[in-house]
Amino acid sequence: MTDELTLLSAAEIARRVRAKELSAVEAAEAFLGRAEKVGPELNTWITLDREGALKGARAVDEAVTQGKNPGPLAGVPVGLKDLIDVAGLRTTAGSQIYRDNMAKEDAPITRMIRKAGAVILGKLNLHEFAFGPTGHNPHYGDQKNPWDTERVTGGSSGGSGNAVATAQASITIGSDTGGSIRIPASLCGTIGHKPTFGLVTKAACFPLSWSLDSFGPLAASAEDAALMMSAIAGPDPSDPSSLQMPAPDFAGAIGTPLTGLRVGHARNYYTDQSDPEVVKGVEEAARALSDAGAQVTEVEIPDLNLAYDACSTFMLAETAAVHEKHLRECADDMDPWVVERTRAGFFIPATAYIQAQRFRAQWTARVLKEVFGKVDLVLTAATPIPAPLRTADKVTVQGKEYGARLHLIALTRHINFLGFPSTGFPTGFNSEGLPLGAQLIGAPFQDHRTLAAVDQLEKSGAINVKISPFEG
Amino acid sequence: MSIPEEEIIRRCREVFGEPLDAERRASLASLLDTLGRANLEIVDVLEGDSEPMGHAAVLRSARHDG
16 A cells, blocks of 8 residues: 555645644655665665665754754655766666766755755656656666556656656756656656756766756645756756756645646647547647636647757767767667667768757747747647557557657657756546546746646646556 | 668668668668658758857756746
């Protein structure tokens, strides 16, 4: 049975800890118990740090006892994708090449999370080097979907997704380069927020593609994701990609009614390539937004195919640069599929990389003007399909065959290219009992508005995160 | 980015220590061909004042009411 404590929202855990109605140690024990019970079967964790978590929890309880403010995430048990340095724990990046890579210091994002009072349970499994949308991992085990363990979690933040979906952690941190937060959120049925590029520090986090990587939360509610964003958003001088912009007021935005909010429904973005049940879920979300007072209109995003290919060009080039040493010296130690995907980057001419960068700036400015000049948020599906089988190479959608892996990123990659914020949320389940997902995309630094809109959908009862009953 | 097969073989041997089998060479060539065609389209639509570091400036210029 799922411990009732693990079903509390992060906001409620923090409130009870601050009010001395619950100790941080009790909360940590409840989530650790759940993680130890179901984590191994779902291949959720690479390192579960019971000792460190309880030490952190005791420090929070001590602060409460001494009358100090333990922070907005007081005693909230969290898990971090294993790309993020935590002092004294290894950072494997999901690769056996880094199986003994001990971190000496916390990454800045880790420090921020601790400062907010959260308790770090450990490091979460992922697709090797975050370079894959499924959560397959030959070194630490394929991350399994708790709604059907024969299916993928989505990736690359697969452990971050199945941890939240099974209440092994209250909030997790994932990274999103082409959809790696929103894809597992969609396939596991959770909230997942990809922040505006440069809003959340990625210093001392293992890179996949410097120009596209964003780190953000997966959670069981938009309010909890916003709570985490309050802790981790903002300028970081140690991160060269930080845009040095002030964080939005997340707490102030939660609870804002949808009345008057302009939402563009971008059907041209997803309907042709999506499963009909996915389309139906997004249509219902559009109706719910309208019923709650939003003005929902049709919008069209221009030049989607060109943007997709331009994004591929420079992501492949950057990823090849990140992994050149690995490929030259120890490619045999890597997942052959990851090696295969990385190869193409060595053949991208410098001119094509630069033209793609130029196009990115031009296209982003155009979308900002032509789309976000008319609406505040854009609604689309998050993934065109529910979770495919772990053994599936191909999927058929509306009579057309696609590669299963690459089709998972068909609706997320463009948003990384734009660098805009996007909150993924569940729209329900399909006829096979698998979660379906949508996303609300905002203009730069409007992260608080995408989260607040999803929060309103939850509070209206139109959508909700359901914790999987998986017991192993 | 239509790259001759001999160049793909040479480069793969140089980086990966192997020339790749014919199937994987064909897959790589197909992807590079797609990206090459996209590059030509991109060059056609690029405006004179587009520059590679412009993206961050576009993000920063967006309204910030947080």
